[in-house]
Amino acid sequence: xxxxxxxxxYGLACIGPGIGIGLIFAALLNGIARQPExxxxxxxxxxxxFAVAEALAILGFVLxxxxx
Amino acid sequence: xxxxxxxxxAPSFATEDGGSFEPPAPAxxxxxxxxxxxxxxxxxxxxxxxAFVILAVWLLSTTRKAAVVPSKAQWMxxxxxxxxxxxxxxxxxxSKDFMRFTPLLFALFVxxxxxxxxxxxxxxxxxxxxxxxxxxxxxxxxxVIYHAVGxxxxxxxxxxxxxxxxxxxxxxxxxxxxxxxxxxFLVRPLTLCLRLFGNMFAGxxxxxxxxxxxxxxxxxGSIGLMAASVGGWVMTFLMxxxxxxxxxxxxxxxxxxxxxxxGGAVADEH
Numbered sequence: 434x435x436x437x438x439x440x441x442x443y444g445l446a447c448i449g450p451g452i453g454i455g456l457i458f459a460a461l462l463n464g465i466a467r468q469p470e471x472x473x474x475x476x477x478x479x480x481x482x483f484a485v486a487e488a489l490a491i492l493g494f495v496l497x498x499x500x501x
Numbered sequence: 502x503x504x505x506x507x508x509x510x511a512p513s514f515a516t517e518d519g520g521s522f523e524p525p526a527p528a529x530x531x532x533x534x535x536x537x538x539x540x541x542x543x544x545x546x547x548x549x550x551x552a553f554v555i556l557a558v559w560l561l562s563t564t565r566k567a568a569v570v571p572s573k574a575q576w577m578x579x580x581x582x583x584x585x586x587x588x589x590x591x592x593x594x595x596s597k598d599f600m601r602f603t604p605l606l607f608a609l610f611v612x613x614x615x616x617x618x619x620x621x622x623x624x625x626x627x628x629x630x631x632x633x634x635x636x637x638x639x640x641x642x643x644x645v646i647y648h649a650v651g652x653x654x655x656x657x658x659x660x661x662x663x664x665x666x667x668x669x670x671x672x673x674x675x676x677x678x679x680x681x682x683x684x685x686f687l688v689r690p691l692t693l694c695l696r697l698f699g700n701m702f703a704g705x706x707x708x709x710x711x712x713x714x715x716x717x718x719x720x721x722g723s724i725g726l727m728a729a730s731v732g733g734w735v736m737t738f739l740m741x742x743x744x745x746x747x748x749x750x751x752x753x754x755x756x757x758x759x760x761x762x763x764g765g766a767v768a769d770e771h
Binding site for chain 2: 477480481483484487488491492494495498
């Protein structure tokens with residue numbers, strides 16, 4: 434069996450952003466459930482947070498290709 | 502990306518029957534189609550030109566005879582413009598300065614959206630932004646503009662001063678300043694560029710893996726693998742739906758982040 438250990442490393446690195454993005458949308462759903470009329474206000478902020486959390490996974494993705 | 506389109510339009514993705522499974526490699530995103538005046542033309546460049554022509558024709562034809570009671574096409578254009586103007590630009594920049602930036606943001610949004618959708622549309626079947634030069638060029642525009650408007654607003658010294666929020670303890674100021682400086686000059690353009698590139702590149706490659714893997718299993722000749730390929734095709738379909746969602750969200754996120762950088766640069770003192 435051959436391959437690059439970097440693949441496993443990238444998989445592990447995705448756990449963090451994955452949990453982070455989950456928390457962000459969980460908080461968004463919580464917020465909308467508590468105050469449905471605030472949904473329009475909350476959603477851009479949530480996607481903003483999602484983009485920032487996702488950047489970490491993307492950086493890992495690039496480093497994965499650098500490490501190959 | 503349908504199966505026949507994948508085989509017909511991305512010949513480098515096709516498998517050889519009987520051989521072992523070869524997953525798509527990053528090198529397959531480099532697809533030169535010829536040279537023009539000594540400059541190599543790639544598939545991305547041709548598609549970017551096509552996207553430009555489509556957008557120009559669409560926008561000109563729907564806004565040329567703009568009427569108070571809009572036609573269906575004009576109504577659709579207005580809805581998309583309204584989404585960018587009110588949903589992104591005004592929300593992020595504030596109602597004072599947003600009209601200066603709205604045309605740029607609208608152009609960015611429709612161009613990125615169409616070029617991302619090209620990754621899944623038959624005939625095009627290649628996301629323009631999966632070649633890093635294209636997101637780089639877009640980010641360069643955003644990068645220059647948000648620094649320029651920030652310096653225009655605050656003055657050169659005031660711009661650097663505005664990076665540090667007021668009211669910090671004296672000892673914290675140098676540390677926060679260095680952190681903010683790297684955010685403004687390195688992290689923002691880097692993440693903005695890599696996010697768009699990484700998503701389009703990884704998404705297209707993932708679709709390649711799913712389609713090639715399913716095709717390979719389907720043509721393998723062994724009953725077990727052929728049965729498993731049904732699950733593979735179902736997953737391919739579901740991943741394709743997710744891919745459409747990601748393509749739209751990435752266009753939205755890019756435009757929104759650009760708007761928030763502009764908004765931060767023109768904001769008054771905290």
